[in-house]
Amino acid sequence: MSLSPQDLKQLFRRLLLIRRFEEEAFRLAVAGKFANYHGGMGQEAIPVGACYGLKPTDNTMITHRGLGVLLTRGVPVGEIFAGLYAKESCPTRGRHPIFHMAAPELGILAGTTMVGSVIPLATGAALAARIQGKSDVTISFFGDGSVNRGDFHEGINLGAVRKLPIVYFCENNFYAKSMPLEASTAGGNIVSRAQGYGLPSEVVDGNDVVAVYEATQRAVARARAGDGPTFIECLTYRWTPHSTAGDREFSRTDEELAGWKAKCPVMRLRKQLIAAGHASAQELDAVDLDIQREVAEGVEFAEAAPYAAPGVALENVYL
Amino acid sequence: MHEISYQQAIIEAMVEEMRRDEAVVLMGEDVGTFGGLTGTTVGIIEEFGDTRVLEMPISECGFVGASVGAALKGVRPIVELGLADVSLVAMDQLVNSAAKMNYFHDGVASASAVYRLWSGFRPSGGAQMSQSNEAMFAHVPGLKVVMPSTPRDVKGLLKAAIRDDNPVIFFEPKGCYALLGEVPEDDEVIPLGQAQVKCSGADVSVIATGVMVGKALTVAKKLAAEGIEVEVVDPRTLRPLDTETLVASACKTGRVVLAQEASQFCGYCAEIAALLADQAFDSLKAPIKRVGGAETPVPLSPRMEPLVVPGEAAIEAAIHSVLG
Numbered sequence: 001m002s003l004s005p006q007d008l009k010q011l012f013r014r015l016l017l018i019r020r021f022e023e024e025a026f027r028l029a030v031a032g033k034f035a036n037y038h039g040g041m042g043q044e045a046i047p048v049g050a051c052y053g054l055k056p057t058d059n060t061m062i063t064h065r066g067l068g069v070l071l072t073r074g075v076p077v078g079e080i081f082a083g084l085y086a087k088e089s090c091p092t093r094g095r096h097p098i099f100h101m102a103a104p105e106l107g108i109l110a111g112t113t114m115v116g117s118v119i120p121l122a123t124g125a126a127l128a129a130r131i132q133g134k135s136d137v138t139i140s141f142f143g144d145g146s147v148n149r150g151d152f153h154e155g156i157n158l159g160a161v162r163k164l165p166i167v168y169f170c171e172n173n174f175y176a177k178s179m180p181l182e183a184s185t186a187g188g189n190i191v192s193r194a195q196g197y198g199l200p201s202e203v204v205d206g207n208d209v210v211a212v213y214e215a216t217q218r219a220v221a222r223a224r225a226g227d228g229p230t231f232i233e234c235l236t237y238r239w240t241p242h243s244t245a246g247d248r249e250f251s252r253t254d255e256e257l258a259g260w261k262a263k264c265p266v267m268r269l270r271k272q273l274i275a276a277g278h279a280s281a282q283e284l285d286a287v288d289l290d291i292q293r294e295v296a297e298g299v300e301f302a303e304a305a306p307y308a309a310p311g312v313a314l315e316n317v318y319l
Numbered sequence: 320m321h322e323i324s325y326q327q328a329i330i331e332a333m334v335e336e337m338r339r340d341e342a343v344v345l346m347g348e349d350v351g352t353f354g355g356l357t358g359t360t361v362g363i364i365e366e367f368g369d370t371r372v373l374e375m376p377i378s379e380c381g382f383v384g385a386s387v388g389a390a391l392k393g394v395r396p397i398v399e400l401g402l403a404d405v406s407l408v409a410m411d412q413l414v415n416s417a418a419k420m421n422y423f424h425d426g427v428a429s430a431s432a433v434y435r436l437w438s439g440f441r442p443s444g445g446a447q448m449s450q451s452n453e454a455m456f457a458h459v460p461g462l463k464v465v466m467p468s469t470p471r472d473v474k475g476l477l478k479a480a481i482r483d484d485n486p487v488i489f490f491e492p493k494g495c496y497a498l499l500g501e502v503p504e505d506d507e508v509i510p511l512g513q514a515q516v517k518c519s520g521a522d523v524s525v526i527a528t529g530v531m532v533g534k535a536l537t538v539a540k541k542l543a544a545e546g547i548e549v550e551v552v553d554p555r556t557l558r559p560l561d562t563e564t565l566v567a568s569a570c571k572t573g574r575v576v577l578a579q580e581a582s583q584f585c586g587y588c589a590e591i592a593a594l595l596a597d598q599a600f601d602s603l604k605a606p607i608k609r610v611g612g613a614e615t616p617v618p619l620s621p622r623m624e625p626l627v628v629p630g631e632a633a634i635e636a637a638i639h640s641v642l643g
Contacts, residue, residue: 059392093425102424109391110423114415120381121416124388131344131370131394151411154381161376316426317460319484 003210005278011048011209012273013287015266018044018068020288020295021077022240025067025084028299029244034084038099040065042207042239045265046171047072049212050139050232053220054107059138061122062111065171065238066099066141073106077294078301088308089301095313115176116146119155119168126159126166126229137223138166139216145176147190156231160197163228167219168194170231171206173238180251194231206234207265237263320501325467328474328502329359329435329491333397335506336481337367340395343481346373346386347399347435356401357437357491383409386432387417387486391424396432397481403438403490404450417486418461429484433477438466439492439530439580440628446616451529451581456488457557457590463511464557466490468532470500472555475509483511492580494530514561516568520548523574523638526565526591528554531578531610534631541631542638549638557587562594569599574641575607578634583611608637 003011022041029037047068051060054073062069070080075091083090083098091101102110109125112118122140129136146152147170159166170190174181187193194201200222204215212234219230237260273279323331337343345363347355351374354361364372375382379400386396400406406413413434420430439451457464463485467473473491480487517532518539527535532553539549552568554560569575575595577588592607613627 061388091425095425096423100419100423102427104424104427109388109428110420112416114411117380117384117411117416120384120412121388121391123381124385124390125392126388127373127385128389128392128394131389132392150378151380151384154376154378155384157376157378158381158385316424317422318463319421319426319429 003213008269008273008278011052011213012269012284013291014048014052014072015044015209015269016288017291017294018047018071019266020291021071021080022067024295024299026240026244028084034086036243036245037084038064038243039240040068040238042260042264043171043173043236044068045209045212046206046234046236049209050169050216052213053217054139056105056107057136058107059109059122059125059136060107060141061109061118061125061138062099062141063118063143064099065143066111069141070098070101070108073108075101075103075106075108077298081298081302082305085302085305086307087302087305088312089305093312094308116142116149116151118142119146119151120158123155123159123164123166126164127162129165130162135224136165137220139169140166141169141171143176144170144172144174144181144185144190145179147185147193156194156197156199156229159229160199163226165223165226166229167216167223168199168229168231170233171236172233173236175238175252177242178251191231191233199229199231201231201233203233203235206236207263207268209265209269320503322499323470323502324496325470325473325498325500326357326359326496328470329477330361332474332477333359334363334366336478337363337371342393342395343397344371344373344394345397345399346375346382348375348377348401350374350399355399357399360399379405379409380412383412383434384416387412387420387430390430390432391420391428395481397435398432399435401437402448403436403452404447406434406436406452413456413486413488414459418459421485422461430486431484433480433487433489435489435491437493438490439494440617440624441493442621442624443619444617445619449617451492451579451612453490453528453557454581454585454587457587461486462558463487464490465511465555466492466529466557467555468492468495468529468553470498471502472509474502475507476511476555478506478508479511482508487511490529492529495533498533511556512559512561513556514552514554514564516564517551517553518549520550520572522548522572523576523641524550524552524568524572525576525578525634525638526552526554526568527578528557528587530580531629531634535578535634538631538634538638542635547638547642562598565591565594566598569595570602573602573604575603576610576634576637576641577607578610578629580629581612582614583609584614586611605641605643608641610634610637
């Protein structure tokens, strides 16, 4: 469970991969290469910390901003770019946004567009493990915008009352699209809602990848041991607009954004690695160059990938 | 063969399928020792225990969503939603999740679940306990929709629905529950998507769904004595629809009455009318007539029932109308 220097460097690599991927995705979306991208820049520590210790048989279900989960669980960079380009060379095959991607061999079940509706779905994946006598754990990712949905309450209640092997994972970036948390969510905080269902709960610094990892591992161990769900609320901040589809900025101030940028999860781990003597700046710069090359190759792959034939639209509506 | 009720046939189908395949589980409100709102889960928890009979809190979005998630991992849930009206609470999970998950997973996982809906008129039920909302679901690509009208059909079709890898919305009209009928002792599975000619006739086709099938058969018997031969056809599966059998009947008789319990506007029969206009137009000798419920929420008082719920008289009148 404790992280070696080697693990920390792996975490750094994954954080930076998400960052570089998203920078490129934003650039390409704005350049009109594909229609839209829902970014989560600044939130990289959450998918990396949450997914780093999972087994491929564990399930994850994501939100619109689940790119980091897809990357950390092992979907190749090129395939995801191909998904954004709506090309064939992605499990989505040009039919769905990437957050509907399914890759069961990597433990990835399709997420949904309806905010919060993955929570009951993920609870069902955990219910299946219980019925089938398996030790698989499910992580249900959702944002602060989900917590006023009935699905949040119905799903978590069901998971809690049946003590299912699931981690309810709230990425609280303080804005549901443009709606500030304090204007949308009564009670002053989110975690007390889970506590109302009797769940062990933690509020974690969502920009500290090690803290996210450790909290998730505690929750996963609890779930695997049959002790039921845990609720984790990660506090973080989205640097980027809701999406690239011409969204206007809203009530966020420059000062607020600057304050959170100072807490950048990637820079934070980089400094830790260097300060602890686990890596030199040069070594980490080399990792960065390697990642930039991987991202560039992914874009090349997507650019060259074929579009699916229109007839693909009609496949597997029914099995 | 043995004679059992429609309700008993549902129990037999579920029990036999749960014995056959341990992936099949039963979920819903009060489905344990209470026996289900519909009385169709009686005795099941006693045989299969509470790992396969999962009593759910009143939270339809929650447990319908969970049934879809469990199905993606290989469980085959039968979800008793009780009243068809209740399905509307879970519409997001049924239409946005269940219906799309096979498409999202592209063949690598399936939302193989059956949603059992107790539909239609119930004496003194009122507006939220009496709806027939099959057309809402039949509209959705990705869903299959079944509405059996006899004990034999409900057993064979429920077995097929449970074995199907797609989400199936399974309508069980309340008016059919007490019907008795012969059901084979062996494992009869009636494939989804096959209509059945319930009685053959040369003069007029009545294509009826659910509880209207029995009413049409009663009318057919009565009119036979008057020398009018009525053919009654039951689609049984509303999606996918056996268009061939329906078109063949329309072409044979040239006169068509469509009958549904649901209110008529934008109802399922409109789809059949469009089908026949497209594929049987040259054979039709009269305009297609529809029989359906009144354009109103279903009221409480049994005295209002005859005005709101379509009955045999309405079918008979429609038949005379198309015969000219």
